[in-house]
Amino acid sequence: MMSCGYRDRSCEIGMIIGTGTNACYMEKMKNVEYMDGEDGLMCINTEWGGFGDDGSLKDILTEFDKVVDNTSENRGEHIFEKMISGMYLGEIVRLVLIKLTEEKLLFKGEASAALLTPGKFETRFISEIEEPDSGLENAKQILTELNLKWDLVDARVVRLVCDTISSRSARLCAAALATIANCIRLNRELDYLKTAVGVDGTVYKRHPTFRNKLQKEVPNLAPKCDIKFLESDESSGEGAAMAMAVLQRLAQ
Known part of the structure; x- marks a missing residue:
C-alpha cells in the first residue's frame, strides 16, 4: 500500500x-x-489469513481443506490462508487427484509413490499446467515426472482440477477484498x-x-x-x- x-x-x-x-x-x-x-x-x-479460525468458514471447507489443516504445523489456525495461498494450493490439488484416482476416475486407478507424497505436487505446477498455450504439454510432462500412467483424458482432467482450485482461490480472495x-x-x-x-x-x-x-x-x-x-x-x-x-x- x-x-x-x-x-x-x-x-x-x-x-x-x-x-x-x-x-x-x-x-x-x-x-x-x-x-x-x-x-x-x-x-x-x-490479518485475513486467520479468517475462519473461529469456525466461521466451516460450512464451505471441503474434505481436502480439512486434511490440509489437520496435517499442518499450525492446525486450526490461518484457515483462510490455507484455502487460497501458494503454500497450500498444490497440496489441495494433490489431494483431489488422489481422491479421483481412488475412485478410478484418473490414471486407471493407480497412484504413484510421488503422488502419494505430501508436498510433491508443487503450487508452481498449477501455473504451468494452466498456461493457455503450453499448459496441456506441461501437464503431460509433470505427470510423467510424477511417475503416473496417464492418457490424454487424464491430462485434461488434471488441468480442470488445477483451474477449479485456482479459481476458488481467486474468488475467495475477491470476496475478502470486496468486503x-x-x-x-x-x-x-x-x-x-x-x-x-x-x-x-x-x-x-x-x-x-x-x-x-x-x-x-x-x-x-x-x-x-x-x-x-x-x-x-x-x-x-x-x-x-x-x-x-x-x-x-x-x-x-
Whole structure:
C-alpha cells in the first residue's frame, strides 16, 4: 500500500497473495476501537489469513481443506490462508487427484509413490499446467515426472482440477477484498467509492489467469466501488523506506 501509494495517492488498500496472504487498508480513526481521537486515518492490518479460525468458514471447507489443516504445523489456525495461498494450493490439488484416482476416475486407478507424497505436487505446477498455450504439454510432462500412467483424458482432467482450485482461490480472495472496499465505502458514508489496491505476491503475479479472475469477480461483489489494481514491485523494501521517510519528516 505504501509503495503503490507513492505513485498513486488513491491507493488505500494493500494486498499480498503469495506463499501466504494478508491485506491492510486505511480506516477512519473514529471507527478504530481502543484508540483515542477521531481525526485522521489509521492503517488496519486485517490479518485475513486467520479468517475462519473461529469456525466461521466451516460450512464451505471441503474434505481436502480439512486434511490440509489437520496435517499442518499450525492446525486450526490461518484457515483462510490455507484455502487460497501458494503454500497450500498444490497440496489441495494433490489431494483431489488422489481422491479421483481412488475412485478410478484418473490414471486407471493407480497412484504413484510421488503422488502419494505430501508436498510433491508443487503450487508452481498449477501455473504451468494452466498456461493457455503450453499448459496441456506441461501437464503431460509433470505427470510423467510424477511417475503416473496417464492418457490424454487424464491430462485434461488434471488441468480442470488445477483451474477449479485456482479459481476458488481467486474468488475467495475477491470476496475478502470486496468486503474491505464495501466497509470503507459504508464507513465513510459514500454513495460510490473510487480507490486503488496495491498488490504483490507470486500467486497474483505468476499464475496466468489468477489476476483476471480476481479482478473480474470484485465488481460483482462490490458494485458501488471502482477499484483500480496496482502491481507493486519490491514492495517490502519500498514500503519500509516510505514509512521511514514519513517518520523522519515528522520527527524533523
